[in-house]
Amino acid sequence: xxxxxxxxxxxxxxxxxxxxxxxxxxxxxxxxxxxxxxxxxxxxxxxxxxxxxxxxxxxxxxxxxxxxxxxxxxxxxxxxxxxxxxxxxxxxxxxxxxxxxxxxxxxxxxxxxxxxxxxxxxxxxxxxxxxxxxxxxxxxxxxxxxxxxxxxxxxxxxxxxxxxxxxxxxxxxxxxxxxxxxxxxxxxxxxxxxxxxxxxxxxxxxxxxxxxxxxxxxxxxxxxxxxxxxxxxxxxxxxxxxxxxxxxxxxxxxxxxxxxxxxxxxxxxxxxxxxxxxxxxxxxxxxxxxxxxxxxxxxxxxxxxxxxxxxxxxxxxxxxxxxxxxxxxxxxxxxxxxxxxxxxxxxxxxxxxxxxxxxxxxxxxxxxxxxxxxxxxxxxxxxxxxxxxxxxxxxxxxxxxxxxxxxxxxxxxxxxxxxxxxxxxxxxxxxxxxxxxxxxxxxxxxxxxxxxxxxxxxxxxxxxxxxxxxxxxxxxxxxxxxxxxxxxxxxxxxxxxxxxxxxxxxxxxxxxxxxxxxxxxxxxxxxxxxxxxxxxxxxxxxxxxxxxxxxxxxxxxxxxxxxxxxxxxxxxxxxxxxxxxxxxxxxxxxxxxxxxxxxxxxxxxxxxxxxxxxxxxxxxxxxxxxxxxxxxxxxxxxxxxxxxxxxxxxxxxxxxxxxxxxxxxxxxxxxxxxxxxxxxxxxxxxxxxxxxxxxxxxxxxxxxxxxxxxxxxxxxxxxxxxxxxxxxxxxxxxxxxxxxxxxxxxxxxxxxxxxxxxxxxxxxxxxxxxxxxxxxxxxxxxxxxxxxxxxxxxxxxxxxxxxxxxxxxxxxxxxxxxxxxxxxxxxxxxxxxxxxxxxxxxxxxxxxxxxxxxxxxxxxxxxxxxxxxxxxxxxxxxxxxxxxxxxxxxxxxxxx
Numbered sequence: 029x030x031x032x033x034x035x036x037x038x039x040x041x042x043x044x045x046x047x048x049x050x051x052x053x054x055x056x057x058x059x060x061x062x063x064x065x066x067x068x069x070x071x072x073x074x075x076x077x078x079x080x081x082x083x084x085x086x087x088x089x090x091x092x093x094x095x096x097x098x099x100x101x102x103x104x105x106x107x108x109x110x111x112x113x114x115x116x117x118x119x120x121x122x123x124x125x126x127x128x129x130x131x132x133x134x135x136x137x138x139x140x141x142x143x144x145x146x147x148x149x150x151x152x153x154x155x156x157x158x159x160x161x162x163x164x165x166x167x168x169x170x171x172x173x174x175x176x177x178x179x180x181x182x183x184x185x186x187x188x189x190x191x192x193x194x195x196x197x198x199x200x201x202x203x204x205x206x207x208x209x210x211x212x213x214x215x216x217x218x219x220x221x222x223x224x225x226x227x228x229x230x231x232x233x234x235x236x237x238x239x240x241x242x243x244x245x246x247x248x249x250x251x252x253x254x255x256x257x258x259x260x261x262x263x264x265x266x267x268x269x270x271x272x273x274x275x276x277x278x279x280x281x282x283x284x285x286x287x288x289x290x291x292x293x294x295x296x297x298x299x300x301x302x303x304x305x306x307x308x309x310x311x312x313x314x315x316x317x318x319x320x321x322x323x324x325x326x327x328x329x330x331x332x333x334x335x336x337x338x339x340x341x342x343x344x345x346x347x348x349x350x351x352x353x354x355x356x357x358x359x360x361x362x363x364x365x366x367x368x369x370x371x372x373x374x375x376x377x378x379x380x381x382x383x384x385x386x387x388x389x390x391x392x393x394x395x396x397x398x399x400x401x402x403x404x405x406x407x408x409x410x411x412x413x414x415x416x417x418x419x420x421x422x423x424x425x426x427x428x429x430x431x432x433x434x435x436x437x438x439x440x441x442x443x444x445x446x447x448x449x450x451x452x453x454x455x456x457x458x459x460x461x462x463x464x465x466x467x468x469x470x471x472x473x474x475x476x477x478x479x480x481x482x483x484x485x486x487x488x489x490x491x492x493x494x495x496x497x498x499x500x501x502x503x504x505x506x507x508x509x510x511x512x513x514x515x516x517x518x519x520x521x522x523x524x525x526x527x528x529x530x531x532x533x534x535x536x537x538x539x540x541x542x543x544x545x546x547x548x549x550x551x552x553x554x555x556x557x558x559x560x561x562x563x564x565x566x567x568x569x570x571x572x573x574x575x576x577x578x579x580x581x582x583x584x585x586x587x588x589x590x591x592x593x594x595x596x597x598x599x600x601x602x603x604x605x606x607x608x609x610x611x612x613x614x615x616x617x618x619x620x621x622x623x624x625x626x627x628x629x630x631x632x633x634x635x636x637x638x639x640x641x642x643x644x645x646x647x648x649x650x651x652x653x654x655x656x657x658x659x660x661x662x663x664x665x666x667x668x669x670x671x672x673x674x675x676x677x678x679x680x681x682x683x684x685x686x687x688x689x690x691x692x693x694x695x696x697x698x699x700x701x702x703x704x705x706x707x708x709x710x711x712x713x714x715x716x717x718x719x720x721x722x723x724x725x726x727x728x729x730x731x732x733x734x735x736x737x738x739x740x741x742x743x744x745x746x747x748x749x750x751x752x753x754x755x756x757x758x759x760x761x762x763x764x765x766x767x768x769x770x771x772x773x774x775x776x777x778x779x780x781x782x783x784x785x786x787x788x789x790x791x792x793x794x795x796x797x798x799x800x801x802x803x804x805x806x807x808x809x810x811x812x813x814x815x816x817x818x819x820x821x822x823x824x825x826x827x828x829x830x831x832x833x834x835x836x837x838x839x840x841x842x843x844x845x846x847x848x849x850x851x852x853x854x855x856x857x858x859x860x861x862x863x864x865x866x867x868x869x870x871x872x873x874x875x876x877x878x879x880x881x882x883x884x885x886x887x888x889x890x891x892x893x894x895x896x897x898x899x900x901x902x903x904x905x906x907x908x909x910x911x912x913x914x915x916x917x918x919x920x921x922x923x924x
Contacts, residue, residue, distance in 0.1 A: 042439050046117060052093060053116050059097035068105065068177075074098045075179040078149050088146055092123065095146045099174065103141065106173045115139040118440045122416040123147065127239055127429060129422045130440045132605075133540055133612025136418045140235050141171050143416065148180050148201040152232035155412075156204045159238045160370070161186040162516055163539075167237075168204040175202055185209045194227040207242045210234075211251040211408045215401040218695045219253070221801055223702045231412045239417025240601060243433060244425055246365075246405060247677050249375075250684065253401040255809075261383070261393035267337045268387035270320040271345045274298055274313055300346045302632050307346040309338070336380065344384035352486040359391045364487065369532025370515075399812045406432055406681045407688045421604045428674055432681060448588070448611030451620040453596075453662065455653040462624040465652065466594055467496045469622075470528055474502050478586035479527040481541070483593045483606040490530045493594065497528065504528035515539075517553060520546040522609075523589050525579045541589060541609050544580030547572035588616035595627050596662055598669035629665050686837050687815060690844045694808050698801065707796040708784070711859065714852045715776045718748055721849075723769045734761040748853070749776050750860045779860065795862065796855075803854040811847040815840060 063071065078091055088095075096119060100111045111119075115135055118128040119142030130136050140156065148154045158164045164184050172182035183197035185205030194213060197203055210228075217226045236242050277296020297313030300306075309317065317338055318326050326335055348354065354361050355371065361382065363372045376382040376394070386393045409415055410433060417435065426437040456462040466482070473480045484490040494506045505518045507529060516539045522529040524545040540546075551572045555564035583589070589610040597603050603621070610617030623630070701707065726741040727733070738760060745753050753775055755768075784792045818839055825835045 045121075045438050046441070049117050049120050052120060053113050055093040056097045056100070056116055057113070059094060060101070063097055063101040066101075071098065071101060071105075072177065072179055075149070079151070082149055088123070088149070091149070092120070092146060095149070096120075096142045098178065099142050099145045102174050102177050103138065106177050107138075107170075109135075109138055111135075111138060111142065112443045114440055114443050116142065118418070119143050121438045121440065122235055122418060125414045125416050125435070127417040127419070127422050127435050127437045128440050129419060129437055131442050131446070131611075132420045132608040133615075134440070134442055136237065136420075137167055137171060140237070140418060141174050144171075144202055144235060145175065145178065145180065147233040147414070148175070150232075151201060153198065153200070153229050154202045154232065155210060155234040156202065157207050157210060157234055157236040157242060158204065159206065159241055161206060163237070164204040164206055164209075166516075172202075185213065191225060191227060198227050198229055207236070207246065207405060208251065211403060211405060212253065214408060215251065215253050215403060218698060219401055219805065221702070221798075223699070233414045234409065234412045234416070236409065236415070236417040237419075239419045239429075240422050240425055241419070243405060243409065243417065244428060244677070248673070248680060250402050250404040250680070251408070252399055255398055255400050261387075263334070263337055264341070264380075264383050264387040264393050267321070267334075267341045268344075268384070270317065271338075271341045271388075273320065274309075274316065274342070276300065276346070277310060277312075298342055298346065302347075302628075305347055307339075307342045309342065337384070340380045340384040341387065343381060344388045348381075348385055348388075349488075350389070351488045351491070354385060355487065356389050356391065361385050361389060361391060369487070398809070399816060400809050402812065403688075403691065404681060404684045406677075407684055407691075409433070420608045421601045424601045424604070424670075428677070432677070442614070444614030446611055447614055448607070448617035448619060450607060451618065453621045453623055455623045455625070456651075457625055457653070459624045459626045462594070462622050463493060463496060466493065466592065466622045467500060469592065470497065471500055471502055473586075473590055474526050474528055476586050477525045477582055478588075478590050479523050479525065479543075479583060480529070480590045480592055481522050481606075481609055482528070482530045483591065484530060484532055485595045485597060487532060489594060490532055493530055497530075502528055504530060507531040517549055520549050523583060524576075525582050525586075540612065542576075542580075542612075543583045543588060543615055544576040544578075545572075547576045550576070584616060587618055589618075591617070591619035593619070593621035596621055596623060596629050596666065598629055598666060599673070600663075600666050600670070623662070629669070630662065682833060683819065683836060686840045690811075690840070693844075694804060698804060701797055701800050701804075704797075705793075707793060707800065708780070710800070711780065711796055711855070712777060714856060715780065716773055718852055718856055719745075719769060719772045719776060722748075722772070723765055727765050727768065729765065732761065733763045736760075736763075745772060748856050748860070749779065750857070751775075751779055783859065783862075796859065799855050799858050800851075803851045803858075807847050807851050807854070811843060814843050818843065 074094075078095060081091065082088075096111075096116060100116075104110050112135065114130075115138060118130055118136070118139040121128040122140060123143040123146060128136070128139070130139065144154050144156060156164075156167065158167060164186055168182055168184040175182045180202060181200040182202045182204070183200035185194060185197045185203055186209065187206075189197065197205075198213075213227050214231075217228055220226060274297035277294055277299050279299055280293045280295060282293060294310040294312075296310060297316050298307055298309050301308075314326055318324065321334065321338075323334065326338070350356065352364070353366070354363050356362075357371075363375050363377065364370070365372050377385070383393050415433065415435065417429075422429065422437045423439055429435040429437055454465070456465060470480050470482065482490075482493065484493065490506055494504065497504050505522075505528070507515060507518045518529060519531070519539045519541060521527060522531075523541045523543040547569060551565050551568040552561075554568055555561045558564035591607050591610045593603065593606055597606075607619040610619055625631070701710070704710065722741060722744055726737040726744070728736075742753060742755075753772055755771070787795065818836065822832045822836045822839075825832045
């Protein structure tokens with residue numbers, strides 16, 4: 029009550045933030061008349077002027093009003109679009125490194141040009157992150173006309189570019205691209221062997237479009253670059269054959285009279301927990317699997333790999349559904365993004381799950397991969413000096429943005445008042461009743477000329493609805509992961525008179541739905557097959573403009589775009605995104621969700637009291653239900669899932685934070701090695717650390733020198749540095765640790781100097797660089813595999829009353845220190861053992877290879893039962909010249 033009263037008096041925090049920005053809006057507007065008088069050349073010269081003033085000490089904040097005013101004037105001249113005042117406010121929010129929540133159709137793409145131009149002035153690069161390649165290309169071309177007019181360079185990073193093309197793209201003042209491309213380029217850069225080959229520059233400033241989709245929805249899956257590991261696909265097929273013979277059971281709770289408590293009993297061979305998305309064998313199931321696979325004990329140490337395959341195969345069959353979680357296309361299994369409904373080509377489930385699904389579908393199994401480099405989106409985007417984002421729905425996740433990314437959400441008011449009507453949900457008992465009612469509603473709208481955008485949560489449901497509409501003779505478009513190529517075109521025309529468009533989740537996000545249709549896209553589409561598309565486009569455009577104007581008026585009269593949701597998503601934000609497609613720029617609109625008690629959300633997370641109320645109300649078949657308790661249950665179910673998903677993302681980043689620190693150390697060392705002109709100092713420090721470790725191991729402090737393990741010290745020194753140390757002949761009992769340490773270091777340094785003279789400093793420098801990089805990369809790859817194994821089993825520590833997170837941090841640190849020790853050991857052993865190849869050494873090696881070939885041929889002949897090769901000439905004496913022609917004695921050459 030008190031909080032509500034305070035907000036009423038002083039306004040909410042969001043209102044106060046907006047109020048602070050209004051004076052800046054007035055300054056920008058005051059500059060407009062002056063800038064309108066400038067010629068194009070004078071306006072374009074403003075960029076060079078701004079950059080000169082920055083060099084002179086002015087800040088971006090001081091330049092903001094003028095820079096924003098220049099961008100608005102440039103936009104008016106090249107695009108014919110003038111920024112609204114609310115877009116100026118949104119631009120300032122983005123410039124401050126915050127998230128601007130702006131309703132769909134309010135012009136986020138144009139708004140972003142303001143802070144992008146301002147932050148590109150220091151020439152450090154601005155990255156604009158989009159959700160797909162199409163939007164990256166479209167925005168780079170569309171908004172790029174403004175930047176190029178003002179003298180800035182613009183480029184785009186999309187799938188399929190070469191390294192050289194990527195370098196050019198990242199060198200531009202403004203670079204558009206997808207989150208995956210930016211993240212993978214960062215990982216790829218840190219696997220290269222020359223700094224000149226790096227594509228990315230300093231991570232200066234980024235604006236993330238559809239920030240909730242990228243930083244929240246996709247943040248549960250880390251980016252991974254992997255390489256093939258040795259594995260057999262036969263085991264996947266063998267295990268897959270037995271899974272269909274297992275019977276699904278359930279968990280039954282019953283009261284045990286003996287102990288007086290409720291206990292759980294498992295029936296069948298396996299049980300499925302849909303909330304946790306897990307499947308597990310029962311005791312009966314374990315026995316059955318052992319018989320089917322002909323093993324005595326499934327859980328003995330030698331069968332660990334087999335257990336893993338059984339678990340993944342069970343998961344593939346029980347939890348992953350074709351055309352919902354994945355599609356099979358041209359003999360390959362493609363993952364379907366659960367948030368956008370789009371296919372994710374190139375992405376694979378890890379830990380053998382993708383191979384298990386491939387075995388289930390009977391397609392060719394690709395080899396399992398080993399992680400070579402990985403990073404989460406959270407840790408990648410937190411590396412930017414300044415990060416901002418924009419979307420139509422972020423406020424419901426404001427707490428997560430603040431906690432994970434330190435990003436504040438500011439809600440920008442609409443340019444015109446929102447007129448969309450959001451009707452309450454209509455709930456039916458069964459899915460069948462729900463879809464029949466949905467079809468009737470769609471048919472009615474189509475006949476009245478009102479366009480309908482139908483939202484579904486899976487490909488399967490969208491195709492089911494499509495079949496029902498075909499039977500009723502309703503023309504429609506189905507937009508799902510199978511037909512994403514024409515996604516933008518189909519979505520853009522979803523506002524035409526009587527149009528019916530079925531889309532999975534947020535398909536087509538980022539493309540405006542214009543009531544009456546988009547004349548340019550219609551004309552461009554029809555002109556595409558012509559011999560001269562541009563001429564044909566120019567001929568068609570005027571007709572389409574007039575036709576779309578007429579259709580717009582008819583659609584407005586019919587009530588605007590109708591958003592019809594066939595199921596609630598597990599996140600309220602996704603539902604709001606679907607609703608947000610209607611009501612653009614003050615247009616009228618309507619939204620409603622059709623639900624059933626058989627929907628996954630209510631079935632899995634809904635309260636049992638809902639079913640109780642349903643029985644009490646005795647609703648006849650086909651009658652919709654509207655009840656406060658059921659609506660409350662839906663909201664509570666969504667809140668539960670949102671909290672669960674937040675925990676998953678938080679859990680992921682807490683674990684990845686440990687890896688992130690280690691990754692920073694390794695990648696920083698790589699860069700230092702690549703940039704270092706004198707690596708000898710690095711090797712000297714590695715030598716010193718190695719000797720100090722030896723002294724600590726074999727010459728313990730507070731232990732008399734006579735009791736030190738001298739033999740093992742000398743042996744270890746030889747194993748590391750490949751030469752015997754020359755120790756003083758004085759009584760060892762009088763030796764001191766400091767003196768011995770200095771003596772060993774000096775000798776190791778001396779041998780390193782000899783190597784440098786032998787190879788020349790230039791060659792030695794290159795050798796040191798290559799050896800150090802190879803050791804770092806090789807050991808880092810093995811370390812990532814060890815960390816993966818650690819993660820899989822760390823949760824079991826909870827049974828031992830230990831905190832898994834703390835245990836993970838402790839053991840991951842220990843593994844990392846061991847890894848760095850192995851890196852030091854590997855480079856030391858290689859640099860001291862490497863030999864300069866002399867001509868006689870090369871000749872000797874060639875002779876040995878010839879002799880080895882003769883021996884191999886002889887062995888092969890003997891194995892095949894052929895007559896062995898016999899020597900016709902006399903036996904060569906040990907001191908005779910070698911017959912290979914090397915000029916050396918036989919005992920020193922081939923007879924060695």
